[in-house]
Amino acid sequence: MRLTGERLRLSRNGKRSNPWRILIYIILIAGGVLLLQLEKAGQVQPLFLPAPGPTRSAQSYAGEGEVHFSAGDLEKAIGAYKLAASIEPDNVDLWYKLARIQTYSSDLLTTPEARRTRLSEARESIERAIEVDPENTTAYAIRALVYDWSATAELKDSIWVGDVVRIQAVIDEGGGLTARIIELADSAELGESITEEETMYIFSGVVEDIGQDAWRVNGRTVIRNSQTLIRDPNRREEFLTEAEASATQAQRLDPNNNLALAFYAEVLVDMQKFAQALDLSQRAAEVVDQAGDQYEFSMDIYRVYGTVLENHGFYLRAIEEYQKAERLSPNLTFLSLSIGANYRRLRDVGRALEYFDKAAQINHQLGIMDPTPYLAIGKTYQQQGEFFIAAINIERALAIDPGNPDIYGRLGIAYFQARNWESAMAILKCAVRGCTVEESRESLCRFVYRSDDLECEEGQKFNQGVRGLELGSNSLEYYYTYGSVLAAYNGHEDYPNVCSEAEDVFDELMAQYGDDPIVSSIVIEGRAICASPGSTPDLLSTPTPFPDESS
Template sequence: MNVMPRRPLFHQRQRTSLYRVFLLVVLILAAAWFASQVDKGAIKRPFLPTPTPTRTVRSFALEGEASFAAGKLEEAIAAYQEAARVEPSNAEVWAKLARIQTYSSNLLTTDAQRKARLKEALDSINEAVVLAPDDSTVHAMRAFVLDWNSNPILSGDQAQALLLEAEREALKALQLDNQNVLALAFYAEILVDEQKWSQAEQVILQAVQRDSSLMDVHRVYAYVLESTMRYREAKEEYQRAIEITPNLTFLYISVGHNYRRLAFDSDITSQRKELYNLALEYYTKAARMNEQLQINDPIPYSAIAKTYDQQGEFFIAALNAQKAIKIEPTNPDLYGRLGVIYQRARNYEGAILVLKCTVRGCTPAESCEALGGCAEGEEGATVASLPLTASSVDYYNVYGSLLAALSRPQQNYCPEALDVLAEVRAAFGSDPTIAGIVDAGEQICYSLAQSLVQTPTPYFTPTPLPTPRP
């Protein structure tokens, strides 16, 4: 019996479509091609973050130049360091970095800070010389950096060797390019430090005649004039440098210093007062400029304090010295300056407290006490001692002398005084002025010690009282 196949009333039999197979093959091949292109990097993966464009060395260098012109030296240094990182073989970048690092040492207050910054500048310019050994400007910059490193207070026994090397670098720069104005200017600065004043003036005048548009030229010319005590002409050259770069605070400080020196030398009361006011005006400009640039720099306030101190206005001098300390509360040099003001104001006990922070260092509680107490919620600062150098010897002398002078049998500071004065004698005993101060302090303590030995301790016999009658 023939049975008819069942008709598909409710379902369709699956049939393979040739077009569907072809489409699937095409999709598989396209997916494989896409994956290979992604792996090769020809096609970027979707949903990746938008890439940030890489900055060029020129971009960082322009930022550095703009920051320097604006007076933001630390930001300028950071920008040039980034430029050197991006292109470490660029000698010009290293040379410009070294120049700014050297100038920025002018804004530091302690010898240790200045020495470290100048060492960084020397490392930068040495890198530039390796990269461009025949570049006149690079050698001129190295002469400049070496000269500032040759400061005897900072370099000690190496000062003369560094100065001679600076002179050789300047002469090499001029040999490579005898029209290099910066090389002439820096050579003149070196000649001043070698005490060759007439030759220095001849060289700097050549630089001024060739190009008077450079700040460095007028700064060095002012330095040459200062070295020959022509302070009025010197401040005018600094003012010309300010016209070229109006945001460098150390130039305003230099103008103020020259006005202050003119005031100190003047015998006319009204003129002296006017000159001191002009000095204060330039220091105040520097302080306000720092505030606008959000730069924490205690130097203008220290300069203001010293100016008032020279005029005998110790109260306002101390206020400005304290303001400088608030900016850098761990700086021992600033405590020393305040201590000298207190000593001149005859606040001897206050001077001892502050100078201890400079000479021996102090704890937060001691620094608070030295500054007359801290506000509620304000902590004092830990202050490290300032090493004994030619810059700090006055602080040690004043501290030791005050300890000796205020010593009494009931409160004897002489052991500490003699320790401090012995350190001064060991380091600077060959200086007759310093030796005389040390002798005077030691003599006070020796006299006190002798009096304690010779004077017997009094024995008090009780006075008999009459027996009361009944």
Template sequence: MYLRPWRPRKKRRLWIWLLCLAIAFSVSWSLYSKQQDFVARVRGPLPTPTPTEISAREYLDVGDAAFLDGRLNDAAHAYSRATELDPTLAPAYSRWARVLVYRRRTEEAVRIARRAVEIDSNSPESHAILCMALDWNGQIVEAVAAGIKATTVDPEYALGYAYLAEAYGDQGRPYDAMDLAQRAMELDGEDPLVRRNMGYAYELSGRYHDAIAEYQALLEEYPNLGFVYLDIGRNYRVLENLNGAAEAFKRATEVDPGDALAHVLYGSVVYAQGDYVEATQAFQTAVEIDPEYGVAHARLGLAYYMRRNWEDAIVHLERGINLGDRAEENLVILGLCLSYLDECDRAIHWFEEALEINPSSPLAHQGLASCR
């Protein structure tokens, strides 16, 4: 057999080639990183991606959920935003107006509810909530007309009858109110506001225990509706059950702490029970929530008076009176506080103001006599 002559095999220098490749990659990466750092310094940080805002209809749903959960401020914000995104969305205006009614911003509520009717005059909801807003604003004749319109546009719309029942009751027609409230219950007894107005119809008929039972049944499903606790407390107060009233009003302040009226009502009950310290705290919270709430200032002044704090009493009584709460008691007590501080020149004015309201006011006469 044939044997080839032996030749030494050439060694491949693969390791040298790999080393060169690694060095080249390292140099390239270093240059690229420096370039990216330079670009980043010139350009600045990239903006954080902004999530897409939800639609007007979705805001409407958010508002509905917040309302039923008792978060009225959140509901108002959602409905307001819905109207900004879609100025033709009538339900957003109507439901925003309804929240404003429960916040006792009734003039604003009427204006917004009218806008809903302008947008969609064939909407029973628009007419029904306009009925509610007008009623709470003291425009009862117009409220009745709006409620009738709601039931005419859609004879099967339960809230139309419910709000019309409320207006009839405030007009002094409790029997008509009861008939319409029952009709609303027949159409939709699961609607919380239909049930609330059924309780109100009982209340107007003097059936206070039935009213409380209806309100309490409603709260079993919707436990955070603060205004329903106010309804319960009002009925307990009529029944002279101050403990029950205080408990209901206190609960209202817990589930809806942003409602100044709830704090005023709770403070008024504990004031009547002689707890002036607790009353002071409640009224103080109310004026912090709403500095323009005249009744809250006046009640706070009365609580300070009972605690013999004449100076603070004067401040808040004057503020409450200037904001419109010119009750005889406020005028007389303000005069007394001033007289206790030897400021009879100012006190006489308020005693005389009280006598214009009630010429036979004994405290006003006594105050005048003490200053002369």
């Protein structure tokens, strides 16, 4: 560049800028900034957006839910009805239909905890229905169903770690909490409050630890003393009272409500009022017979009549009513399972297996991973003494639900009955004490996938441990069988500490079931084996299980 010393000219002709043009530029810039701000705030839509597509209505989702329910896919039916209710939250029909399906779906869940959780969701749905329309007779009828099944699922005799509880606690001067009342609560009730005097703290949370003098709930330590009342660990009576009140209210609102009549009969069965239950359920079924199958809840009424007859021991007549219900809803596997269970009680093993297999085939066609039919098939073969075939079917159930400790327990019993002691010990350990991720993978590879490689590819897909079952009525057989098989290996060089673990199990059994003659005799025998210099598993007698005819 050559410098000349001349002044730099920024305009060719030296004219001044037009002020009106500058003003127009400023207005355009300001307008653009304003449009951008309005677009960000959502008050202005950008240009050239595609035309909005049609949004689905609540009735569209409800229709989808009914299709899934008829097809037997209750989980998808629940999902569709939840979407419908979210669009029309003031539609009472959507809420009570959702609660009904949630209740029936609980019958296909394989652990007590899962069933109670699902029924808690059903109670939330039906309470929403009543809140929307307090005078709806159908909502009250289905509320009777929900609370009756909730009562049936209440098999607890204590509060456990993982339960949701409500606590009323006194706040001391140092801010510590001393519990006055501890009681079970629903998951929907999580929250906290302080009384007006600010001396009583009321909150709900998950139990994280239970000690002799203190509990830990939602990260808070709560002192428990002799004045603490632990109330209603089992809410069966409370739920039955609600169920009966709901059925009565439904009939008060509509004396001709046939669904309420049927569900009241089911409540009466659980209240041990069998004669009245039989009368009401028969009357409800006769009305449906006369009216034809067009009544929306015909399946429910035939199912209830079958349930009442089954509880009277009229198994063949119960099958007939269940089959009427199944003809209306042929893909509901809980109906097939009920028919199969009644054929099994009649010792018609072939027909029982036919209906259990039908349930399995329905699930397979729908892509539903449900272990229940295989557990029913396994139990049927166990009762026939075919323990090897029983174990194969229970292994298949475990492959579907590998984190379920109850299935480990059932498989362990089948191995024990087949005199496969070592396998029984390994599997029952997972049911009673739980298993780490590595132990669970090894068990799946060894027993389910029959692989010599204990790190097999199928087992590596499982990424969680198994939580052992608390000792209770549902797990009692697993506990005393586990203790017995541990004792049987006393003196075995590969299992040097089995009697120490067996004694821990026996202590728990005697503390809770010491008055039971079967349990005490098993414990006495096991302790005698451990007291001997050494034993062999072949000397071990098979514990006598408590009778159980459930699927």
